[in-house]
Amino acid sequence: MVKNLQKRFIAIAMLSLLVVMVVVLGSLNLVNVGHITQNADGLLATLAENEGRFPPLGHGEPPRREPRSGLRMTEETPFETRYFLIRTNKDQSITEIDTSHIAGVSSTEAMDYAQKLLKEGRVKGYWGQYRYLIAEKDYGNLLILMDCSRQINTSKDFLWNSIGIALISLLILFVLVSALSRRAIRPVIENMERQKQFITDAGHEIKTPLAIIAANSEVLELTNGKNEWTQSIQHQVKRLDELVKNLLTLAKMDEGKVELTFENLSFSDLVEETAGSFTALGEKKGLEFVLDIQPGLLIKGEESSLRYLVTILVDNGVKYAAEHGQLKVSLKKRGKTTCLEVYNTCDTLPEGDLNRLFDRFARGETSRSRESGGYGIGLSVAQAIVTTHHGKITVEQREQGISFMVII
Known part of the structure; x- marks a missing residue:
């Protein structure tokens, strides 16, 4: 992530410098060409007024300006033209x-x-x-x-010289910006490192009390039997445990500590098996669960993380789909890429920029999120998994629902 931030900083800095140079050099060259044209028009106007001759200028007489053209005339003008x-x-x-x-x-x-x-x-x-x-x-x-060949050639030489100087300057600036970019973004890097370290430390610290709470809840059930309070405790422990797991996964991915072993695998079988495990859960909610999987699609990726990706997207679809609505998982070949789409109908479509759903702890419908038990971290993990596979994940409103699309 730090490298991506550094590359983005370099790209923005170089693009800004390029725009400034194009504007400055373009303006200089346009002014130069305009000056040549204006000077030539002034000479032509003077010649036209004097029937093809320059007005006489006495020996030793200082230069004068023609009243109409504004041209500065000297003794050498007739011989230079x-x-x-x-x-x-x-x-x-x-x-x-x-x-x-x-x-x-x-x-x-x-x-x-x-x-x-x-x-x-x-x-x-x-x-x-x-x-x-x-x-x-x-x-x-x-x-x-x-x-005007001499003036035109001079302006062309000026153009090519300015382009050459600009390219050399950009190359030097690129080297300097690349060398100093890490120092420029060091405060941001340090802040990110502190955040990652905090998440990692806090995640590990939270695991121990969660394990104790879960164990105590089981002891209470053995002693007094199951009741709504122990079941609620276990449910909340499970939610917190999932949250900690996702946070630690994101922290490891941000730090580049997740080692993925890529291999050729059947993405069609993986999606069908993983998404198919949600069929019963979807039917329990009254959903029309549709699997449209093109068979035989192979990709190069890491199996466990891709299963987790499909789990996150389908689970998200089941949680937020409208009662008795539709959940559709489709997998198709698109050119040289493979496209996975998870679509679900919604009672209320999210407003504003849908890309914010990939932000950590962002949730489309707060009330529905509380009911479904979501923390708004799953889609951030999904985006990180897609990024590690050099793919792209997008979200858009479609018909009466919302569609998440992964292209790998």
């Missing part, structure tokens, strides 16, 4: 192609780009490595395509 432009008339026929500001695009290629962009119908966007703008003019359209 690679672009080409195409002019068309109102009929979208190309009248001029200017590739003097870029070396990697010929007039034929520029004409091809222009025809495709005009056909697409968008006024701005990306076309491969180029950011383009189509501005309406008195004479027709002015198409300007700017080469």
Whole structure:
């Protein structure tokens, strides 16, 4: 259980760190791409306003910002920007192609780009490595395509570098969190250890007085004969003895001291024999007792603990089933797993989260629990047994009853 708690702590910590890193790095990369696009749009807007030319900036004149685009212009801006432009008339026929500001695009290629962009119908966007703008003019359209390959490559390098740094950071953090996780949860572990030790010590201490009380009750019966008081004493002793047994079983399972020898066994025969022993008890309560067992189902498990699991679930079903209701035990093959289901009708269905029934000392109906003699510990033992067999146990409301399902 401590290992599971430690693994859960590590998983939560690493997941939290991963979410933070994804948000931070994602935001940085989105801001970076947005800045590149905004800067390119500013340059294109400036070129469109000035008919494909940058406004002159005198030698030694400090940088200035364009009023509309907010772009910071310097003397080097015209030489750093690679672009080409195409002019068309109102009929979208190309009248001029200017590739003097870029070396990697010929007039034929520029004409091809222009025809495709005009056909697409968008006024701005990306076309491969180029950011383009189509501005309406008195004479027709002015198409300007700017080469953003350097900025795009820089943003890609930044993305991959940030991902690499993030992965290395996560690996380092995983090592640190794994190394320090036990120290972080040490107060919880110590508290759990004290609880387990208390349960174990108290269980062993209670066994002795219970044995004495049972022996004294038998002596009273031999001396004075059976009566309702001695029978009540024996009944309560039996209940307490069962409670102590369950508590000690849970404590041992929590500490990992229960050594289970797994072997191949017929789960069909085991369920049929164990559940069948409750037939008389169910009939005494007026229940319709149904066994729907698929024969020949084999699993790998520990026989005594699996018998105890079936006993707990069927006994729970008999105790809480409605008078003259139905109790059904079914065992089926489901894909590669085996599914055991115990269903019983109820007078009143439990409210709220049904998973709380697996909590220790949790009971669905308090009044019915008192009548049936339950302490609310059996289902916790059942869950622990299923966990040791690497299975899953669930509970759900179905029709007019409640169904416990074990998948192994």
